[in-house]
Amino acid sequence: MADTIDGDSVQQLMFLMTSMLSDLPYFSILITLFLLLLSGLISGSEVAYFSLTAEQIKRCKNSEDATEKRVFKLLQNPKDLLATVLILNNLVNVAIVTLSTYISWDIASKMGMEKDAPIILFFMTVVVTAAVVFFGEIVPKVYASQRNLRFAKQVSGIISAAITMLSPMASGLTFLGDFVEKLLKKKKKIEVSVNELNEAVEIVTASEDTINAEEILKGIVNFGSMSVKQIMQSRMDIEAIDISMDYHHVMDRINKSGYSRIPVFVDSIDNIHGILYIKDLLPYLDEEEHFKWQDKVRRDTFFIPENKKIDELLRDFQEKRVHIAIIVDEYGGTTGLVTLEDIIEEIVGEINDEFDMPDEMGYKKLSDAKMVFDGKTSLLDFCKVTGVDPEIMGEAKGVSESLGGLMLELFRKMPNTGEQVSFSNLIFKVKAVDKKRIKMIEVTFKDRVTKTSKAKVHG
Template identity: 55%
Template sequence: MEGDPLIPLLAFMLNEIPLGPSLIVVLLLITSGLISGSEVAFFSLTADQVKACREDDDNIGKSVFALLQKPQELLATILICNNFVNVAVVMISTFIAWQIADQINIPRDGIEIFISLTFVVTALVVFVGEIVPKIYATNNSLLFAKKMVIFWVVAIKIFKPFAYMLTSMGNYMEKALAKRNYNLEVSVQEIDQAVNLATDQSDDKATEMLKGIIRFGSKTVKQIMVSRTDMNALDKSINFHELMDTINKSRFSRLPVYIDTIDSLFGVLYIKDLLPYLDKNEHFEWQRIVRKDIYYVPESKKIDELLRDFQERRVHMAIIVDEYGGTTGLVTLEDIIEEIVGEINDEFDADLLENFQSEDASFIFDGKTSLIDFERMVLLDPDYFDKVKGESESLGGLMLELLQEMPSTGKEIEYKGITFTIKAVDKKRIKTVHVRFHDEEHIKRLQEEFNEEEN
């Protein structure tokens, strides 16, 4: 249309754009793409890939692993570089647009310049600097990370002060959010109190079940799992007679099978699958009936999500892995259900009854007993040790937190009406703990609970 300034503007942009600044913009867009791709590449590496980098013979792989040990610093540097580059693209593109405006005699602050600049720069940055590199990096994450690792080692050194400022701000925000989460915990406690008021005090089991439902959605599998040191598992190399001896001692219905170490799992043996072969000799190849479909889940998975997965997959056991792919424990359907309905004495939980002294309501616990299980078994509130447990997740870990040293046998610890006595230790951990209560009402509850179960 005659008189429309957009037509000569676009024609000039195609034919007379300044070469020098344009080349700089192209280089900056490529750099932006490499930076955006790096973010995806480094932070989408699988646990196996990270483990491979750690064990890599060359320095490139080890450098990738080293960068991932400080993810906040790496991410802060990536964000700083990406913003610097994108701001530079906008500034130089604005300079080019002004040059074009001067050549065709239109105002630099005209609407035509604003619309054209916004559209062109946004399209280029999003397509060249974001979409294309991120798609490539997603499909080639390890290769991309290794190609860019030297760049980021240097960039981290250059931008270290800026990265420190960003990470400090991030830590501050994390603490602020942690306080908000603490307030949420208080709200859960208030709900617990409401449940206590609203339910019949004589029906303790119903009350505890309601509380279990309230807390169910906030727990992770790491909080309820059986740790790797407590896992009952089978070595694939044992013969059939050794297998049967192990099964008779463990009394579990499903057992993981490993090759050499617990980190290299072969499958899961269902004891019911052995029934047709009980008369076989020691040379029977029992490994043929091991089921290979192992279900792996991360430590951070919520137990309500895992319960849905169990229902959909029709499985009863999951192996828990850490960020590097190593086995950290296992969790079963029973463990999840116990979080709502309380302890289920189906396989070996009844052993606790043998260690219960009814006359003084005392117990002997393995130091590896999880705090969650301990609190549930002895009828304590789930937050009973929150102020002192620190990062500990087991009874032995709680003892170390209370003492701040490795105790000797016979050491006594008093906490909120409970006496803990260390019964056995080795160089690395607390093996067994004697637990005795002093509150008369609590002792009566324990005696009623365990005498009822024994009967």
């Protein structure tokens, strides 16, 4: 049977508690309670601000209320807002712990209980921890999640002042956070996602009624890693108009090209003046040759560098509401042209309309093992048509993005008609060439020749 606590022990315990309370430094306690309240407001603000819906944010943006306007302004820099909230919350919590430790030692010294100071410190630590977790975290966060906009408005003044005071520290921590985030974005993570998508390709293509699913999913896999240089129309193939041409010649070029947007240059293709939208000329079809069509040229031309990624360009097209961009090199010269259609084709495959003729596709199939390609065919399109793995090209292509460029890398010179070279399981034979470029290339697939021969023998 457990020993009972006698009356003297109870009296001693009550005396000890009364003595502790009478000796407490009340000013320190008041500061601790204030800091606990401040900790709750800061913790709740984190939930309140980052749980606002798009509709609530829009309301704050369009509101005439100064407090709601301030809430919207704070949300414009979410990284700085989060950094400030975290810094302030940790400063307050550290201050609470420090102050509670001071109070514990002060009680022990006033009561002559220095030997029992660790016990008092442990007791205070448990009490303070429970108070911080309950009153400084749980209660305010539950309240803020249910009344997020109201709570955000109530603490907006405190947070704004804190951002101003803690700006240097918050900026430094934000910079370090971005740096660590970049370090953690390892290639391995990208490879995992690519493997997952490749598995999705295999699953989807197992279905017999799937149309172009494999090409679409493969396009999605490679979309973020492709640059505009890989899909652009080279400067040699750009259909452009000299600004000095008369109106009749311009209309003739437009009718022959079939394009809805045509670049306009001054003196040379390297000096693009603007883009002519054919729809802008529709009301003036009956004008004379001296009609000032140049006034209809749109000057807000979108210029981009060669190394820009196509996923970034797609977002730019959406934001700027344009469908065409001129690609320039480091010296400002025109390298090529890319359109919204070119980007979409990298996902959904070739988009052909009634104006696309069969001979404009850039290749012709002679047999299962032999095809003829235009020299300007991009390596990406070549791989799509033939099923060749793009990685096989590897370093052999150098900086080239076209089939003709690959030939120059392999031959190390401008080849003559009839010359051929072997690469991997492919045999490239030059069918037509002029002084400037390789025009036609015949491609033979060694493995397909073997299969074709076997099929003939067995037949």
